Amino acid sequence: MLKLSKKYLVWSAVIAAVLFLIVQVACDLYLPTVTANIIDNGVAKNNIGYIWSEGFKMLFVAMVGVLAAAGNIYFAATQSQKMGKKIRSAMYRKIMYLSDQDLDKFGDASLITRNTNDVVQIQNVMIQVLRMMFMSPIMLVGAISLAFVKSPRLTIVFFVSLVVLAIVVVIIMSFAGPLFKKLQSKTDKLNLIFREGLTGVRVIRAFNRDAYEQNRFDHQNRNYAKNGIKVFMIVSLMFPVMTLILSGTNVGIVWFGAKMISHNALAVGNLVAFMTYATQILISFMMLSFMFVFIPRASASAKRINEVLEVEPSIKDPKDDHERNIADNETSLSFEHVDFKYGQEDHLALKDINFSANRGQTVAIIGETGSGKSSLVNLVPRLYDVTNGEIKLNGVSIQKISQAELHRNISITQQKAVLFTGTIRENMQYGNENATDDEIWHSLQVAKADEFVNDEIGGLDAPVEQNGSNFSGGQKQRLVIARTILKNAAVYIFDDSFSALDFKTDAELRMALNKDSKIKNAITLIVAQRISTVANADLILVLQDGKLVGSGTHDELVDNNSVYRAILDSQLKKGGANNG
Numbered sequence: 282m283l284k285l286s287k288k289y290l291v292w293s294a295v296i297a298a299v300l301f302l303i304v305q306v307a308c309d310l311y312l313p314t315v316t317a318n319i320i321d322n323g324v325a326k327n328n329i330g331y332i333w334s335e336g337f338k339m340l341f342v343a344m345v346g347v348l349a350a351a352g353n354i355y356f357a358a359t360q361s362q363k364m365g366k367k368i369r370s371a372m373y374r375k376i377m378y379l380s381d382q383d384l385d386k387f388g389d390a391s392l393i394t395r396n397t398n399d400v401v402q403i404q405n406v407m408i409q410v411l412r413m414m415f416m417s418p419i420m421l422v423g424a425i426s427l428a429f430v431k432s433p434r435l436t437i438v439f440f441v442s443l444v445v446l447a448i449v450v451v452i453i454m455s456f457a458g459p460l461f462k463k464l465q466s467k468t469d470k471l472n473l474i475f476r477e478g479l480t481g482v483r484v485i486r487a488f489n490r491d492a493y494e495q496n497r498f499d500h501q502n503r504n505y506a507k508n509g510i511k512v513f514m515i516v517s518l519m520f521p522v523m524t525l526i527l528s529g530t531n532v533g534i535v536w537f538g539a540k541m542i543s544h545n546a547l548a549v550g551n552l553v554a555f556m557t558y559a560t561q562i563l564i565s566f567m568m569l570s571f572m573f574v575f576i577p578r579a580s581a582s583a584k585r586i587n588e589v590l591e592v593e594p595s596i597k598d599p600k601d602d603h604e605r606n607i608a609d610n611e612t613s614l615s616f617e618h619v620d621f622k623y624g625q626e627d628h629l630a631l632k633d634i635n636f637s638a639n640r641g642q643t644v645a646i647i648g649e650t651g652s653g654k655s656s657l658v659n660l661v662p663r664l665y666d667v668t669n670g671e672i673k674l675n676g677v678s679i680q681k682i683s684q685a686e687l688h689r690n691i692s693i694t695q696q697k698a699v700l701f702t703g704t705i706r707e708n709m710q711y712g713n714e715n716a717t718d719d720e721i722w723h724s725l726q727v728a729k730a731d732e733f734v735n736d737e738i739g740g741l742d743a744p745v746e747q748n749g750s751n752f753s754g755g756q757k758q759r760l761v762i763a764r765t766i767l768k769n770a771a772v773y774i775f776d777d778s779f780s781a782l783d784f785k786t787d788a789e790l791r792m793a794l795n796k797d798s799k800i801k802n803a804i805t806l807i808v809a810q811r812i813s814t815v816a817n818a819d820l821i822l823v824l825q826d827g828k829l830v831g832s833g834t835h836d837e838l839v840d841n842n843s844v845y846r847a848i849l850d851s852q853l854k855k856g857g858a859n860n861g
């Protein structure tokens with residue numbers, strides 16, 4: 282937590298909060314002495330004038346104390362909120378720069394918990410730190426010193442109480458601390474199940490798994506609640522124990538104080554002041570001990586936040602950032618002996634892949650499910666890095682090109698169509714901010730999306746809801762294809778983008794794509810399942826179990842590649858069966 286505080290707190294505001302606090306504590310500590318003076322020198326001696334003057338002094342000191350407390354609360358509250366805001370921004374920025382490989386390590390649910398719950402923990406503790414954490418020690422030292430001055434002998438009474446209190450706090454903390462940490466990981470699991478249920482709600486209903494999923498959630502929810510009840514039960518034990526100790530201390534002080542008064546060893550006013558100091562001391566100690574419960578909890582949150590903030594992106598920019606203008610050169614793309622495996626997996630998802638393509642060419646990748654098609658195209662924009670070998674764009678290894686420059690030159694449609702909340706125009710301009718309405722309409726026409734983006738739904742101003750949920754699967758696919766085409770790029774990648782389209786639309790869309798001037802001047806990579814989608818490509822790569830088992834044109838592969846022929850035969854049979 283120290284690391285986060287150093288980075289995200291404004292120290293001038295922290296100093297202001299502490300200064301206000303010192304004034305507040307000084308006022309609080311001075312008031313019992315004024316009370317003692319009023320009793321011993323005013324009431325006991327029937328000196329009304331003294332009572333009035335000390336009374337005004339008391340009022341003034343109390344008002345200064347209240348104003349100082351307000352000042353402290355203002356700085357403590359604003360600083361803790363601002364710190365939370367800065368941490369959330371930093372986490373979001375970091376997540377945006379992490380590769381899929383880095384994000385896989387945390388998981389979506391955990392990242393959401395870290396950016397919400399964990400940050401709130403830190404905010405809550407920070408406001409307490411800026412108040413209690415500083416106030417309690419100052420109050421403790423001040424009150425003990427002043428109480429000692431009033432009566433060294435009576436001080437022994439609350440020293441005994443302090444020792445008892447310390448033992449109680451240590452016992453309670455040793456039980457509560459680990460349970461607080463567990464609560465965090467249980468929140469992660471609860472969020473994970475909730476999120477899965479939310480995104481998969483249609484599948485759950487379709488498979489009649491409502492009861493199963495409800496049980497799974499209830500089990501985790503119960504688990505979480507049980508842990509929560511346990512930890513708060515333990516912590517709530519603190520209150521009655523503290524009250525008992527506080528009352529016991531007061532009884533002890535009055536008992537011994539009364540004896541001292543009867544022997545003229547203590548004035549009545551001083552006994553009253555002493556009791557106030559004793560209460561201040563024990564309450565400060567209680568507050569301090571609460572901090573010892575909450576700080577470890579917030580430290581666990583800080584650790585989880587730091588894990589994200591400090592993770593080294595596995596995909597880095599080259600040190601001598603090559604800002605090459607790739608688009609101006611003769612475009613070429615080559616894979617040279619590329620091997621690839623995911624994270625800690627043992628097996629290679631891609632083995633010794635070699636091919637090259639030039640401007641204007643279309644390379645299609647075909648193969649059975651899990652053969653490595655998506656893995657191959659994801660390596661081009663460096664969503665993952667190769668394990669061995671090299672990928673070159675215009676003869677330059679992509680690892681030697683800055684990611685910003687690389688991404689400027691690549692336009693990709695991924696397997697899952699992702700749209701953002703906003704309008705069609707905003708979604709289209711995602712890769713080309715300056716695109717005019719005419720250009721957008723042209724892309725929509727090429728992608729066959731102009732058929733449903735019409736005046737009836739509001740044209741380019743039609744709303745797009747969360748995840749594009751107001752469009753069908755095929756419509757979403759066409760919109761993301763249009764967005765991909767609208768961007769000016771040297772390499773266009775369509776990862777299984779045509780699978781949600783019917784055969785007729787698929788054929789029409791590819792024909793329109795082939796005629797598009799941007800596509801004609803670029804390299805196009807198409808991942809597909811259907812032979813009909815890839816048949817016209819300049820180069821077809823056939824993948825099987827991560828290996829390139831064939832490459833060439835459709836006719837060449839039909840003649841001499843058994844895997845390709847097998848795919849073709851199975852699709853012809855299926856087509857026949859469907860037709861028949």
Ligand SMILES: Nc1ncnc2c1ncn2[C@@H]1O[C@H](COP(=O)(O)OP(=O)(O)OP(=O)(O)O)[C@@H](O)[C@H]1O
Pocket residue numbers: 385623626630648649650651652653654655656657696777
């Ligand atoms: N994030 C990941 N972590 C670990 N392994 C993965 C990951 N993504 C894919 N794989 C594995 O890599 C292999 C290739 O997967 P890939 O998604 O590239 O296949 P694909 O040919 O595109 O399949 P499909 O046609 O079903 O989309 C598979 O064995 C898959 O299980």
